[in-house]
Amino acid sequence: MKFPILSLTTYIPLIGALYLLFMKEHEGMVRRLSLAVSLAALALSVLMLGHFDPKSAGFQFVENLEWAPSLGISYKMGVDGISVLFIVLTTVLTVLCVLVSWTQVKKYVREFHVALLVIESAMLGVFSALDLVLFYVFWEVMLIPMFLMIGIWGGPNRVYAAVKFFLYTLAGSVLMLIGIIVLYVHGGKTFDVAALLQVKFAAPVQFWVFLAFFVAFAVKVPMWPVHTWLPDAHTEAPTAGSVILAGILIKMGAYGFLRFSLPMFPDATVTFAPYILALSLVAIIYGALVTLVQTDLKKLIAYSSVSHMGFVTLGIFALNRQGIEGGIMQMVNHGIITGALFLLIGIIYERTHSREISAYGGIARSVPRYASFFVLFVLASLGLPGLNGFVGEFLVLLGAFQRDRIVGVLAMTGIILAAVYLLWMTQRVLFQEMTHPENEKLADIDTREFITLLPLAVLVVFLGVYPNPALSVMHASVDQMMAKMEAHKAAAITWAQAWPF
Amino acid sequence: MIQFNAADLVWLLPEIILFVTASAVVLLSVIVRPEARSGLAALAVIGALAAGWAAYGLSDGNVELFSRMVIVDPFATYFRYLFVLAVLGGVLLSVRTLQTEGGNRSEYYGLMLFAAIGMMVMAEAGDLLMVYIGLELMSLSLYILAGFYRRETRSNEAAIKYFILGTLASGIFVYGLSLLYGLTGTTSIRAIGEIVSAGGLSRPALVLALAMVGTAFAFKVAAVPFHMWTPDVYEGAPTPVTAFMSVGPKAAGFAVFLRVFLEAFPAAQPDWNNLVIVLSILTMAVGNIIAIAQTSVKRMLAYSSIGHAGYILIGLVGGTAVGAGAVLFYLLMYTITNLGAFGILVVLQREKGRVETLDDFAGLGKTHPAAALGMLIFLFSLTGIPPMAGFFGKFYLFTAAVKAGYVWLAVLGVLMSAVSAFYYLRVVLAMYMQEPAAAGAGEPMSQPSAVLAVTIAAFLTVGIGILLNPLLSLAAASLPKM
Numbered sequence: 011m012k013f014p015i016l017s018l019t020t021y022i023p024l025i026g027a028l029y030l031l032f033m034k035e036h037e038g039m040v041r042r043l044s045l046a047v048s049l050a051a052l053a054l055s056v057l058m059l060g061h062f063d064p065k066s067a068g069f070q071f072v073e074n075l076e077w078a079p080s081l082g083i084s085y086k087m088g089v090d091g092i093s094v095l096f097i098v099l100t101t102v103l104t105v106l107c108v109l110v111s112w113t114q115v116k117k118y119v120r121e122f123h124v125a126l127l128v129i130e131s132a133m134l135g136v137f138s139a140l141d142l143v144l145f146y147v148f149w150e151v152m153l154i155p156m157f158l159m160i161g162i163w164g165g166p167n168r169v170y171a172a173v174k175f176f177l178y179t180l181a182g183s184v185l186m187l188i189g190i191i192v193l194y195v196h197g198g199k200t201f202d203v204a205a206l207l208q209v210k211f212a213a214p215v216q217f218w219v220f221l222a223f224f225v226a227f228a229v230k231v232p233m234w235p236v237h238t239w240l241p242d243a244h245t246e247a248p249t250a251g252s253v254i255l256a257g258i259l260i261k262m263g264a265y266g267f268l269r270f271s272l273p274m275f276p277d278a279t280v281t282f283a284p285y286i287l288a289l290s291l292v293a294i295i296y297g298a299l300v301t302l303v304q305t306d307l308k309k310l311i312a313y314s315s316v317s318h319m320g321f322v323t324l325g326i327f328a329l330n331r332q333g334i335e336g337g338i339m340q341m342v343n344h345g346i347i348t349g350a351l352f353l354l355i356g357i358i359y360e361r362t363h364s365r366e367i368s369a370y371g372g373i374a375r376s377v378p379r380y381a382s383f384f385v386l387f388v389l390a391s392l393g394l395p396g397l398n399g400f401v402g403e404f405l406v407l408l409g410a411f412q413r414d415r416i417v418g419v420l421a422m423t424g425i426i427l428a429a430v431y432l433l434w435m436t437q438r439v440l441f442q443e444m445t446h447p448e449n450e451k452l453a454d455i456d457t458r459e460f461i462t463l464l465p466l467a468v469l470v471v472f473l474g475v476y477p478n479p480a481l482s483v484m485h486a487s488v489d490q491m492m493a494k495m496e497a498h499k500a501a502a503i504t505w506a507q508a509w510p511f
Numbered sequence: 512m513i514q515f516n517a518a519d520l521v522w523l524l525p526e527i528i529l530f531v532t533a534s535a536v537v538l539l540s541v542i543v544r545p546e547a548r549s550g551l552a553a554l555a556v557i558g559a560l561a562a563g564w565a566a567y568g569l570s571d572g573n574v575e576l577f578s579r580m581v582i583v584d585p586f587a588t589y590f591r592y593l594f595v596l597a598v599l600g601g602v603l604l605s606v607r608t609l610q611t612e613g614g615n616r617s618e619y620y621g622l623m624l625f626a627a628i629g630m631m632v633m634a635e636a637g638d639l640l641m642v643y644i645g646l647e648l649m650s651l652s653l654y655i656l657a658g659f660y661r662r663e664t665r666s667n668e669a670a671i672k673y674f675i676l677g678t679l680a681s682g683i684f685v686y687g688l689s690l691l692y693g694l695t696g697t698t699s700i701r702a703i704g705e706i707v708s709a710g711g712l713s714r715p716a717l718v719l720a721l722a723m724v725g726t727a728f729a730f731k732v733a734a735v736p737f738h739m740w741t742p743d744v745y746e747g748a749p750t751p752v753t754a755f756m757s758v759g760p761k762a763a764g765f766a767v768f769l770r771v772f773l774e775a776f777p778a779a780q781p782d783w784n785n786l787v788i789v790l791s792i793l794t795m796a797v798g799n800i801i802a803i804a805q806t807s808v809k810r811m812l813a814y815s816s817i818g819h820a821g822y823i824l825i826g827l828v829g830g831t832a833v834g835a836g837a838v839l840f841y842l843l844m845y846t847i848t849n850l851g852a853f854g855i856l857v858v859l860q861r862e863k864g865r866v867e868t869l870d871d872f873a874g875l876g877k878t879h880p881a882a883a884l885g886m887l888i889f890l891f892s893l894t895g896i897p898p899m900a901g902f903f904g905k906f907y908l909f910t911a912a913v914k915a916g917y918v919w920l921a922v923l924g925v926l927m928s929a930v931s932a933f934y935y936l937r938v939v940l941a942m943y944m945q946e947p948a949a950a951g952a953g954e955p956m957s958q959p960s961a962v963l964a965v966t967i968a969a970f971l972t973v974g975i976g977i978l979l980n981p982l983l984s985l986a987a988a989s990l991p992k993m
Contacts, residue, residue, distance in 0.1 A: 076980070077976075077979060077980065078979045078980045078983050079980070080980070080983050080984055080987055081907065081910065081983060083979075121880075143906070146897065147897035147898050147902070147976075150896050150897045150902070151896070151897055151898060153896060154887075154891055154896060157936075157939075158939075158943060161940065161943060161944045162876075162943055162944060168944070169940060169944050172940075172944070173936060173940065176932065176936060177929070177932060177933065177936075180894075180896075180929050180932050181926075181929045184925035184926065184928060184929050185922065185925065187906070187909065187925055188909065188913065188918065188921050188922050188925055191906075191909055191910050191913045191921065192913055192918060194910065194913075195910075195913050195914055
């Protein structure tokens with residue numbers, strides 16, 4: 011048996027969490043231990059990326075064990091060019107989350123780190139599971155610690171936000187469970203993703219299971235109009251929670267589209283793509299317009315996520331190579347940039363205890379290093395060429411234009427609006443007159459915070475100037491998916507075909 | 512004429528062990544000094560463990576005894592394990608509360624063991640008369656247990672309600688039984704099945720008999736609209752008894768359901784299938800929706816247990832082997848989780864006063880982190896969130912429904928699970944997101960045996976994924992004859 015690097019990466023955080031849960035270490039030790047654990051996971055994932063063969067389109071580092079053969083459930087893990095990037099993104103962001111929580115989390119410290127590490131395990135599991143039941147288990151496991159994280163360590167309105175988050179996501183995913191079971195019954199009594207990818211499902215099955223999966227993924231992404239949990243959850247969550255939510259958790263929905271919806275239900279994908287493109291455009295433009303009027307920094311970034319994730323789904327459902335690769339790049343980049351922006355807001359909130367834009371103004375003078383990072387990530391977020399945000403959005407727009415010129419033009423407005431709300435916000439926070447004299451004495455970022463932000467800044471510049479390493483990892487897998495959809499000669503399903511009775 | 516062969520009694524060793532232990536406990540409780548009476552709980556535990564061990568020893572058996580009055584097959588063995596588990600949970604949870612609230616009268620343990628014997632007899636019965644004997648043995652013991660705290664009005668009320676409605680249900684069962692006897696001239700489940708399959712019965716009479724037998728078991732498993740007794744009885748009964756009552760009789764009811772309906776009435780499947788579908792939908796909907804309005808956690812769990820009967824009924828729809836396997840598996844998951852959930856209520860009990868309302872749970876995460884974590888696990892298991900036991904149970908049930916062609920029923924089931932999340936979540940909110948109430952409520956009593964039971968249940972609930980395959984195989988190998 012080969013070295014089970016995927017399982018090891020996935021469960022190291024969980025083992026750390028269990029240790030913290032049962033061994034009552036003191037707070038400093040808890041923080042150091044969870045830093046060590048998350049660093050170990052990071053090291054393993056980087057090691058894995060180093061050994062990843064970008065030329066192969068198939069699943070790599072596959073582990074396949076029997077779990078419950080009588081029900082067709084196996085313990086199967088593996089990554090391809092699409093998922094491996096998210097694994098690394100997860101491990102990177104978790105380390106930063108531990109670092110940023112060093113001083114921000116003061117109550118229930120042990121429990122906080124237990125929750126954080128369990129979430130990390132679950133996220134890594136989602137991206138590496140190759141069995142639908144295993145996938146569903148990881149997908150849902152995350153709900154509990156995330157719910158607690160928002161509800162216990164969150165802002166003033168945390169309970170409302172936590173419950174909303176939990177109920178929205180749960181209601182979205184339960185239908186996916188039925189979809190999974192239907193696939194099992196119609197797909198040869200197996201939950202093995204690789205095997206199910208080879209099955210050509212009948213039109214009604216594709217139609218309805220696509221919808222069942224769509225609800226689950228659309229809530230997670232979140233797409234308009236089921237996005238309303240996101241501003242609440244992101245705003246009320248503690249900084250680490252916001253980073254995880256914005257950085258990785260909402261990517262799981264888009265990842266689901268790529269892993270399951272497109273390759274398993276090509277006909278249904280073609281059928282629904284126009285509607286999903288329309289929803290994505292609404293998300294892009296409506297999300298941007300709502301962002302414009304936000305006065306709360308966190309809420310502003312949260313709504314901007316709705317708009318940015320609209321680009322992701324737009325790219326994916328443009329159904330061409332540029333669009334899909336752009337969508338994946340946009341996911342990774344959005345994870346890095348928005349993660350960084352939430353870190354920055356968390357850092358300033360810790361000092362002033364205010365998230366209102368009006369509480370700031372002109373603070374660039376008192377916190378110059380902070381301001382430099384802030385401007386860098388804002389520019390990356392609005393898609394300045396040379397920084398990573400540009401790469402994904404450009405590819406997505408390329409894909410959109412190929413698909414339909416009108417779609418491309420409409421999506422373009424989202425980029426313009428993003429420049430408006432981000433620059434206007436930056437102006438009001440960092441520049442202009444210093445309206446609050448107490449901000450004169452704001453402390454600039456210290457070494458720990460600097461170390462937290464630096465890796466993301468490096469990634470922003472690196473992936474902006476030279477995105478090829480990330481793109482080349484995914485080429486083979488995306489090509490294979492496109493080839494499969496073409497081989498299927500995917501055709502739209504009519505309502506008469508889909509009606510099961 | 513029933514053929515009685517004394518050597519066959521060895522197959523009933525688990526019941527005999529329980530009977531001897533129960534009798535010994537009842538007799539000794541008169542002699543033993545009050546302070547030593549918790550020793551009788553230990554005796555009951557040993558008896559239950561011995562019975563479980565005997566059941567394991569006989570687990571290879573697949574025999575029909577005493578002219579097929581009793582069947583000892585893998586199906587019966589599975590339920591023997593389940594009832595041993597339930598009675599172990601019941602006894603371990605009771606030790607301390609019995610001393611403080613129950614007047615320390617230890618014939619209580621004897622009654623619990625007798626109830627377990629009744630349940631086992633129900634699961635082993637090959638004849639409707641045996642079913643009735645088991646049913647009565649179980650029910651009579653439980654009536655007394657529900658009212659065991661004599662000085663407590665609610666406990667008395669619970670006992671009387673349970674007794675009156677339970678007797679009515681037993682009566683209806685006997686009506687159905689006599690009707691079947693009149694129609695077929697036999698009470699043997701298999702003989703009835705043969706006559707029904709041969710099509711020798713007039714349909715209205717058969718349907719009437721079916722409905723009557725079905726009603727009695729719908730009552731025992733607390734399916735809507737025969738659930739009226741459940742909230743009051745569960746709330747009023749001593750909490751350890753509620754824990755026991757919410758799992759044991761339910762499993763026994765479903766055991767009979769499976770045995771009788773799959774073996775005696777497979778030919779009448781179209782007739783009872785629609786009945787079961789209606790029962791299932793009503794039970795899921797009423798149980799889960801009314802649970803939302805409860806402010807008492809104990810009462811909420813009572814309604815939630817009604818809702819769970821609704822999920823289990825989904826497994827009976829279609830009358831398939833996969834469905835039966837799913838029911839067996841779900842019952843085990845449910846038994847572990849529900850014993851744990853009620854067990855937390857027991858563990859938190861104070862010297863004076865039970866812990867029952869949502870307010871009592873406020874801030875529990877801060878004041879009693881271990882108990883709160885346990886409750887969190889059990890509640891999410893009842894919701895059906897992986898990796899908890901409840902998830903795998905529901906997953907199997909819904910798979911069975913989809914396989915049998917009832918996708919819409921499975922969809923309804925998962926939507927009801929999402930509804931249930933709402934009320935389970937409220938307890939979690941209270942525990943972790945509210946400040947503890949002002950001090951003065953006092954500390955929970957020290958209850959090592961109850962804590963032990965709850966801890967084991969919690970570990971099983973979380974770690975079931977590891978044991979998944981052996982347990983699934985066990986359930987799949989324990990199907991009734993179909």
